[in-house]
Amino acid sequence: MKNLLKRRIKLLCIAGGLVSLTVVSCSKDDVESNDDTNVNVSSYEKVDPNNPVVKILVSRGWNINKIQKLSNGDFSVGDISFSGNIKDYNVKKQAREELVNDYRNISVFVHSSITQEDNTNTDAPNEDNWTDATKNAITIWNSVPDSGLRFTEALNIEDADILIFSDFGLLADGTLGQGRFPSDGNAGRTILINLDYNNNESLDYDIRFDTMVHELGHNIGYRHTDWQGQGEGNDTLVNIPGTPTGDNPDPDSVMNAFVDAEFNGLSFYDKVALKFMYPN
């Protein structure tokens, strides 16, 4: 029965495996000058291997064949986006263990574009309202014993480290969400949610919940746990100590590239990885 209930949704983000960690540094994006809403996702370009940002991404373990260039100059791998500005990559700080420096207080602003009441579909009421999914995703990440990582809800956009909002039609139809990798010690700046995902398919609460936990994971630096099976990494990747390897090493991990309709919270190894990267 369990398999029958399972649905797999490919997430569009760019963070690699929970199980594998690359150290990335870039600077906090300015929301005006580097706004993801400028992305035209229909115009991916093949990347230039000599581009300095591409070289850095490859040196940090990303498979060059999976890197795509976005029309606004940024890059992506699956459902994770990266700054395309070389100035955002402070290589002097590369030898850092944690990806977000001030991880004890990462403020999250939830834009009104994803908190709308919507009762047009009686099978899935309020399916476009991600308020509870976001609140509960924050609680999940904050409740891991021995980890000091804490998300808080920002009341004002000016105070926020992470902005979560509708993709306003910009993500591809088959992409439910897109996180952004940290840069220069700051959490990834944006999370985009595709409210019309898959021809406006109805999404159960658990899928919204799972997706938000997953995207927040990208914004604090987690790659996909199943990066090997997804072909997203290269030989330079270093595994997080205490976590398993392989094509699908932790089927329960929230950071696998697909989201399950049945969401049971962070897996044992998700918590091991969080404690390692963001200790108390």
Ligand SMILES: [Zn+2]
């Ligand atoms: Zn992802």
